[in-house]
């Protein structure tokens with residue numbers, strides 16, 4: 180029985196703003212520190228192959244800050260040799276394998292575990308052996324969930340982008356379909372003994388129906404919270420999100 184869903188802050192887009200001008204401000208490491216002080220359960224950082232936001236030095240510094248607070252770093256990365264080597268050197272709490280295409284604006288869809296069983300399986304096995312929790316960022320597709328179990332991934336993070344977009348665009352048919360798929364996929368993963376996380380595109384309006392789904396243990400939220408921090412501050416935006424998660428999750432039977 181879990182009475183609380185963990186909230187992880189993704190600090191990528193603090194680095195996006197910094198990199199728009201080069202230089203050092205705003206600093207994603209400082210954002211991670213402030214968020215941890217404000218009570219967030221962990222930090223997510225995605226080191227993209229093109230280094231468009233988070234840089235190598237950021238992720239190592241964020242790992243140190245997380246260690247100081249005794250809270251996890253969820254290191255998002257493509258399943259490439261370069262990134263696997265970096266994760267092995269850094270030893271984050273968790274390494275989340277995500278799909279990456281250079282030309283995409285943001286992460287589109289989930290990792291194709293079915294089509295890359297060998298590559299993904301090798302990375303998961305390496306991380307499992309080193310005590311790094313592997314997480315696979317996948318779509319709500321039953322075949323991908325089965326493949327995640329096959330490669331012995333302890334954690335899955337479901338991509339909630341299409342669900343959240345359809346809610347905002349008031350595309351009711353797509354929304355209902357996406358929500359049913361997420362509910363079914365979470366239950367399937369849970370039944371297979373996999374810990375379930377969710378993330379992408381979540382905001383104050385969409386977090387409720389996601390947090391109401393039993394068996395989701397962690398939500399990783401970034402772009403919206405960093406944007407909202409401009410208007411109400413980082414701490415207030417984190418606390419509001421925390422309250423919304425708790426209110427939605429109250430009474431959910433695990």
Ligand SMILES: CC(=O)[C@@H](O)[C@H](O)COP(=O)(O)O
Pocket residue numbers: 189191225227255277284285286316378379401
């Ligand atoms: C995998 C994921 O959902 C996050 O890392 C998110 O994609 C933030 O990074 P981008 O906006 O660069 O995709």
Ligand SMILES: NCC(=O)COP(=O)(O)O
Pocket residue numbers: 189223336377378379380381399400401402403
């Ligand atoms: N893995 C999802 C994540 O870290 C945050 O995604 P977003 O809230 O920035 O869309």
